[in-house]
Amino acid sequence: MEKLYETLLQLPIFQGITLYDFNDLIGKLKWHFEKFQPGDTIIKAGEKCDKVVCVLSGSTSFTTESSSNLYSITEFTDRPFIAEPYSLYGIDYSFQSTYTAVSDVTIGSFNKLSFLTIVNDFLICRLNIINMLCRRNQMLYNKLWVDNPKNDFQSKIIRFILLHIENPEGRKLLRVKLYDFANLINASHVNTSIALNQMEKDGLIRMGRMSISIPDAAILKQKFENKK
Amino acid sequence: MEKLYETLLQLPIFQGITLYDFNDLIGKLKWHFEKFQPGDTIIKAGEKCDKVVCVLSGSTSFTTESSSNLYSITEFTDRPFIAEPYSLYGIDYSFQSTYTAVSDVTIGSFNKLSFLTIVNDFLICRLNIINMLCRRNQMLYNKLWVDNPKNDFQSKIIRFILLHIENPEGRKLLRVKLYDFANLINASHVNTSIALNQMEKDGLIRMGRMSISIPDAAILKQKFENKK
Numbered sequence: 001m002e003k004l005y006e007t008l009l010q011l012p013i014f015q016g017i018t019l020y021d022f023n024d025l026i027g028k029l030k031w032h033f034e035k036f037q038p039g040d041t042i043i044k045a046g047e048k049c050d051k052v053v054c055v056l057s058g059s060t061s062f063t064t065e066s067s068s069n070l071y072s073i074t075e076f077t078d079r080p081f082i083a084e085p086y087s088l089y090g091i092d093y094s095f096q097s098t099y100t101a102v103s104d105v106t107i108g109s110f111n112k113l114s115f116l117t118i119v120n121d122f123l124i125c126r127l128n129i130i131n132m133l134c135r136r137n138q139m140l141y142n143k144l145w146v147d148n149p150k151n152d153f154q155s156k157i158i159r160f161i162l163l164h165i166e167n168p169e170g171r172k173l174l175r176v177k178l179y180d181f182a183n184l185i186n187a188s189h190v191n192t193s194i195a196l197n198q199m200e201k202d203g204l205i206r207m208g209r210m211s212i213s214i215p216d217a218a219i220l221k222q223k224f225e226n227k228k
Numbered sequence: 229m230e231k232l233y234e235t236l237l238q239l240p241i242f243q244g245i246t247l248y249d250f251n252d253l254i255g256k257l258k259w260h261f262e263k264f265q266p267g268d269t270i271i272k273a274g275e276k277c278d279k280v281v282c283v284l285s286g287s288t289s290f291t292t293e294s295s296s297n298l299y300s301i302t303e304f305t306d307r308p309f310i311a312e313p314y315s316l317y318g319i320d321y322s323f324q325s326t327y328t329a330v331s332d333v334t335i336g337s338f339n340k341l342s343f344l345t346i347v348n349d350f351l352i353c354r355l356n357i358i359n360m361l362c363r364r365n366q367m368l369y370n371k372l373w374v375d376n377p378k379n380d381f382q383s384k385i386i387r388f389i390l391l392h393i394e395n396p397e398g399r400k401l402l403r404v405k406l407y408d409f410a411n412l413i414n415a416s417h418v419n420t421s422i423a424l425n426q427m428e429k430d431g432l433i434r435m436g437r438m439s440i441s442i443p444d445a446a447i448l449k450q451k452f453e454n455k456k
Contacts, residue, residue, distance in 0.1 A: 066373055066374075067373060067375055068375050070375045089358050089359040089362040089363070090359060090362030091366055091367075096369070116355075120351065120354075123348065126348075126354070127344075129358065130316075130358070131317040131318060133361035134317040134361065135318035137365055137368065138314065138315070138318045138320050139319075140368035140369055142295075144392065146294075147294040147295055147298045147412065151411060151414060163372055183379060184375065
């Protein structure tokens with residue numbers, strides 16, 4: 001129980017709750033715990049988001065496909081997190097990404113009614129939720145309003161990757177055909193290929209068959225910011 | 229008072245409140261009403277967002293500058309709205325845009341403490357706020373994940389404009405130098421100029437000195453979607 005308390009404290013919704021509130025919360029919410037094995041799908045993109053899914057332990061990946069399936073990005077994380085709390089309400093109540101277990105994974109989930117109990121009965125969680133939603137709004141907005149006049153091929157590639165990732169650090173995998181990628185970043189495929197090869201030589205990425213693997217997006221970000 | 233009730237019902241935070249709740253709310257909130265004349269600045273971008281500003285009547289415009297001041301977009305509206313409720317919390321508590329009165333304008337505002345009263349005491353407003361924040365999150369996210377392979381110059385111009393506007397309809401004004409604009413949409417300035425001139429002939433935009441005026445963004449959107 002103490003372990004669960006420690007883990008929940010790491011999730012944005014539960015940050016700062018007291019042990020007293022935690023005990024109250026555990027009693028009021030109908031938790032549903034589940035275990036997954038490496039390779040198991042935890043949530044599929046497009047599934048109705050009618051519950052709050054907290055990944056409590058283990059390594060997971062989540063993959064997002066672009067609307068016309070031209071590319072997808074997979075992010076990897078070892079940390080506890082809540083899968084898309086911003087998909088619970090709004091216009092589109094469905095998960096945007098597919099979540100997969102990379103190691104043994106434990107999740108705890110509860111339904112929308114329990115979410116409302118949190119919103120209604122726990123002042124601190126209520127503010128945490130509003131704060132988290134505002135924060136993500138600002139993060140997405142800032143991405144849209146970036147005006148980076150640097151248009152060299154490497155900057156274009158890095159910008160595209162940074163725009164599409166949720167967590168600014170960690171391992172990422174971009175799946176895309178070279179020809180489509182060149183089109184998406186608005187460059188010729190020869191120039192895109194040259195820039196990607198140079199980035200591979202510099203250790204920033206690893207090229208695969210129709211995929212680009214990024215060992216650490218934070219290094220990419222640093223590189224991009226130094227270029228400005 | 230009845231007029232205020234009618235107006236508040238149009239704002240996303242207050243949608244669906246009963247007259248009974250409205251009376252309760254009016255008593256509990258410390259409203260501050262102000263009038264502005266055409267040309268007056270209502271809020272300046274960068275000001276601390278420590279209050280909820282509701283534009284209740286009149287025509288207003290709001291202007292957002294890009295981070296390196298390469299371009300700005302001004303949107304015009306005659307409708308009541310709340311200025312950036314998503315700037316109240318999160319990482320950056322400041323207004324992103326400058327709000328200006330175009331006609332005589334009345335605003336009603338209340339401070340963050342009153343906002344918390346709404347969040348805490350009115351269930352329907354609490355859900356409205358979460359819903360509104362989720363909705364905007366999804367809207368911004370979808371903009372980032374659009375993959376439109378159409379890369380003709382007109383599509384590039386329209387996409388740039390649609391990505392940067394808040395309301396999908398109404399009059400907009402983009403201020404940018406032709407050379408910078410060409411760079412931002414990743415085209416030569418000759419091709420950008422040709423495409424803009426054609427769009428002006430088609431009645432989609434009007435060219436000004438370092439500015440592009442869009443009579444109705446909804447028509448632009450339609451044009452873009454038909455192209456896909």
